[in-house]
Amino acid sequence: MTPALHPAIAEEEALLARVHAALVSRKSRRSNRVSSDELRELRDEAVEVRAEDASGLLHELALKQRLRNLPDRFRENEVSADSPYLGHLRIRDGNEVRDYLLGHATFIDDGIRLVDWRVAPVAQIFYRYREGDSFEESFPGRDVSGVVELRRVVVIHRGVLVQILGDDFALWRGPDGSWTSEDRAVFAMSPGGAGSAARPGMLGVGIGEREARTDVTALLDAEQFRAISTPPEEPLLVLGSAGSGKTTVALHRLARLTAKDPARYPVARSRVVVPEEGLARLSARLLQPIGGGPAQVRTMDSAFVALANHVFGKLPPLCMEPPALVSSLKRHPALYDALRKRLGGKRDEDGAPSLHREPEASNRKEAPSREARAEESGPAPAGPISLFALRRRLATLFTDRTFLGGVVAASGGTLPIPAIEDTVQHTMKQLAATLDRQLASITDDERKQAIDGRNLAEGTPDELAGSIDVEELPLLLAILAWRGALRLPEVSHLVLDEAEDFSLFDLEALAGLVRRTGRVTLAGDEAQQTHASFAGWERSLATLGVAGASTCRLPVSYRCPRPIAEVAREILGHLAPQAPARASRDGAPVGRFAFPDEAQAWLFLSGALRDLVEREPRASVAVIAHDAATARRFHGLVEEIASARLVADGRFTFEPGLDVTDVDCVKGLEFDYVVVPDATAAAWPETDDGRRRLHVAVTRASHQLWLVSPGTASARLP
Known part of the structure; x- marks a missing residue:
């Protein structure tokens, strides 16, 4: 402890003692029920104080009014003596100096200004400025300017001051009551980190070099280059921990294939599919400097919307964010097994006829041309593939509590029992008649308009009527694949990054893009799976149709020190x-x-x-x-x-x-x-x-x- 810091401790200890004394005094002055005199006193005080203090008083006044009407068992002190505040701010406005304490509630009494850090305008000064900074802020009713003279984070635990963090020092109380100090720089992030993470246009993912102009391809290690050099016809699984260069390898392999044999591996017909939008944007930008050109990078959702449009034509409204448990169930391997058993053959297990008929001979078309196959989002092919028939069959199962109970039981505890009821209720809302159909008898359109101009169903349970979940698209495509009825355009090479997040339904559907060739690169790490949809690498590869894929495990993590x-x-x-x-x-x-x-x-x-x-x-x-x-x-x-x-x-x-x-x-x-x-x-x-x-x-x-x-x-x- 340097002697210069003792005044800071003494000042904060004295301030805490004043707050505790004021809380005790206020408690002794009032009864359990807030009196009319106290409310009147607060109103009068709010009229006379400065604008920046008035908001805190008005907030306390509103609380008192509500407290007065509460039953006794709900009436408590708004400010806890155990931890009454968490920050101390002192500002100079002209010749006047004022101290503010930031807490969870408002308490203004006996010279104490304790304000709610979430709502008090003065709190923004604490966040935006440091000690010595001049400020100008607009508060309700007036503009305020001045200088921040003191800014400290304080930690009060069980009524005892245990930590003080100033802008240039840190103090904390030990178990024996003595104080220890550190320079505040100890509590700052270590300098020199700018540029250590690879950014698009600089370096590939996971290489970790600082020179912005270095070509990432020259920095590949032996294992990474060996993986990139895997024969083009050979499917490849790249495994590695976070920052080991999995994405680098997958994208460089794609770039290398398209550069060495552009006729056989045209970049325009390659596909990169990733789970999330952020990684899709990063992958698209990383492909540019290594010759990826216009390779199509898509998220799983956008990829399956495009495939479903190709197979079924126009889709019904999509629910992009179903309840979490519903989403988990619809992506789980246990549901994959149950649905394949029920719907995977020419006739359903329960004797229902097949949901797909081959077209009559007179309606059969010639196989699409190579150019037509390359257009993934073209019109739906001829043939009676009915999205609505498939959807009705799924909806029957998703409202069958016995069937869903079997799925949950087979999940080995990774699906909770509430997923059953969540799925049933969600599906029932989707099966309901749309609001437009319910109001079809009303011919006056103005009577069907909300006051704010929005659709009447927006933001209500009726909004789900007639929709299907985006997670159901790979389910529908997988059912067609099981029945030999899925026809998708072939791609020159398919890259699946963060492959541990792909469900078996996803892989079954995507297999249709590479069913004849097996031209696939997968990159993943089982330790990074964030969903219960992962079924293990052996089964995932088999479902994708590349059970014999070569496996490369990258042994070095370049990202994380x-x-x-x-x-x-x-x-x-x-x-x-x-x-x-x-x-x-x-x-x-x-x-x-x-x-x-x-x-x-x-x-x-x-x-x-x-x-x-x-x-x-x-x-x-x-x-x-x-x-x-x-x-x-x-x-x-x-x-x-x-x-x-x-x-x-x-x-x-x-x-x-x-x-x-x-x-x-x-x-x-x-x-x-x-x-x-x-x-x-x-x-x-x-x-x-x-x-x-x-x-x-x-x-x-x-x-x-x-x-x-x-x-x-x-x-x-x-």
Whole structure:
């Protein structure tokens, strides 16, 4: 402890004592029921205070009014003495100096200004400025300018001050009550990370060199080049841990094939299919500098929409985001087995006639030309393939609780029982008559218009009527494949990246693109599966029709330095491969931070991220939450830091700066710095799925990783 820091401790201890005394005084002055006099006193006070203080008082007034009407059992103090506030801000406005405390509720009394950090306008000064910064802000009713004189994150646990984080120092109280100090730089991300993650137009994925002009092809290691050189007619499975170069190998193999024999492997007829939009965008851009040209890169959803359009013609409305349990069931290997048993033959198991008839001889067409086969999204071929007949048969099974119960029982515990009822209810909504049909007898169109001009069904359960889930498209195509009735245009080469996320239905349908040739490259890592749809590599290859594929396992991880690789392996636990990939280099230590709650953790993070993007404006920084809702909440705090981008749909720009996103958007991507803002047991549970998802999040970092735990930390963290 340097003597210069003792005044900061004394000041914060004295301030906490004042707050505790004010809370006790307020409690003793009031009865359990909020009095009319107290409400009147607050109204009078709100009229006289400054505009920036008034919002806090009005917020407290509204709370008091509600508390007055609550039953006694619901009436509590709004401010907890155990942890009354989490930040201390002092600003100078002209000759006047004011202190504000940021907490979870508003308390203004006896010279104490404690405001709700979520709603008080003055809180934005805490997020946007540092000590010594001048500010100008518009508050309701007036503009405010001044200087930030003090800005500290404080941690108060069980009524005791245990941590103080200033802009240039960090203090914490030990178990014996003594204080320890560190330079605040210890709590900043390690410098020098900009450019360590490969970006489109610079380097391929997973190579990890810093020279922006280096041709990634020259950096391939022996194992990677050996995989790329696999004979073109030979299907290939590329396995490797995060950052080992799987995507690099898959895309370079495609580029090499199309360059060496463009007549046999025309790039326009190649296909790259990936699970998510972010990886699709990255793959398309990475193909450009290595000769990929106009190769078609698609997400699974867009690929199956195109294939279904080709087979069935116009599709009914698609539900792109069905309930999570419904989606899991419709992609599960147990459903694949059950449906194949029921619908895989010429006659259904229950004796129902086949859903497909061969066309009459007079209606048969000649085989499509090579040019016609190359056009994947052309008109539907002739023949009585009825989407609606197939859909009706599926709907019958998806509303059969006995059938669905068998699927759940066969899943080995990976599908929960509530998936049965969720699937039945969701399917019933889709089978209902559309609102347009229900209102067909009303001839006055104005009476069928919502006040805001939107469709009457939008945002209601009626919106699902007449739709099918996008996950059902590969199911429908797989049924046709089982019956020998699936006719798809042949592609010159098919690349499936993050192949562990492809279901057996996906693979059964995509096999139609390479059924005769087997020209396939798959890249994947079983440790990174984020869905229960993975059935293992042996079965996946057999379903795709390439059971004899060559397998190459890449032994070196180029993305993650050793500290991140070690944490990632510990997170996987029993799921980790027996022979771990070697980390190619050492690196910055993994940052681990724990706070009592989300507000304190995110106050700390907002300052650290602002420092980082100002210090390294060319760095790529990702905040990866466990779900989209958490990402949106965090983005609301940092959106003005270097124009932080909220990415909820995979639409990454791959430009330097701060991206706030969720784990489902980042598979296959990498960033210089990664922060997990919710590394808690609730967000990443102690399950196989929770382990894999957290593993995916942490292995996106190529320079440094921070894990921040607001509340109970995940048990998997070292």
